[in-house]
Amino acid sequence: MTRNLTREEEEWLTAAINGTASEEQKAAAAALLADEETREAAGAEEAFLKALKSGVREGAEDIASPGAMGLQRLLRDIRAEKQNAGSGFSFASLPKAGRAFAVAAALALAVITGFTAARITGEEGSYRTAGLSEAGTLQVIFEPSAAEGEIRALLLEHDLEIVEGPSALGVYRLAQRRAQAQGLEELRAVLAAKETLIQSVEIE
């Protein structure tokens, strides 16, 4: 005479398969597999649980995680937070009008700094990565709600690379990887139209 398992008996088998069973539960599960009355049902449940475990593990182990890139992004953000905490300034805490002023001030400062540096060194964009276009750079502030994936897709779409940033004010400098048929002004206009992703974009 055979019978089906109770829910509690199924739980013992589940615990035995996922390795969390107590000694008592292990013994109870072994007894279910040995007992003539429950052997068939327990064997089927055990085989089902093994297949389920294998399926769950297979799916999860195949996933490629962000890895080192994710860590770099985190370290960049926590350093920016430290910097902000140190200066007692938080861009996000500013009201919208204040943010606009901060952005304008940052851009003005960047322009002045750029001119000064160019006059002192006689060079232009001396820290640019080799191979990047000499067409100039853009200063961009992304919307706080923009997701990393959306930003990455945008950069890839326009063959752009982050050459600096984010600054404490959240300003990034972007450069085209190669000279494009699309002029910098045209690119600026295209990016400016991405209102859900970009808060501000200026040619440097």
Next chain:
Amino acid sequence: MSQSEEDRQRFLIARIAAGDEKAFAALYETFEKRLFAFIRSKLNDPHEAADILHEIFMDVWRKAGKFEGRSKVSTWLMSIAFHKTVDRLRKKKGPHVALDDEAFEIADEGPGAADILQSAQEAAHVKTCLDKLPDVQRLVLHMAFFEELSYARIGEVMDRPEGTIKTRVYHAKQAMKKCLGLLLGEAA
């Protein structure tokens, strides 16, 4: 996991609370893949999952000093991951994303054990059925069979009593059995 590994993780949390970036990187390397797989068991979009992972570790950086050590470090991290993922799902799908079993359809009388077993041997069938499970059922199976957590620890992560977790795992298994039986019927 050995006690020394748990001690190492607690030490890392203490160092992170003191602002140690190397400890932060070590904790990230220890848990990043597990947490990402955990998030992806509920969210198909890898970019969204990466954003949630980022938020989790930013929380760790900011809140390490508040970790009281009443649970294991892994349980604390998975609990943050669970709640952030559910919040994201609610934003996407609306507040109806259910966390309680009453909202789930309970499988009725299903196919026979032999049919279920035959279907379960097909890895593609198992994957298809896992993908069809409600979010929370898929998550408890992930915690039970990938993380190999006990019912009690799954309860800590989800902030639910152990009895609720047992019911949830039972319903998830029933749903899988029903789905596997149906798939075999379709293939026949």
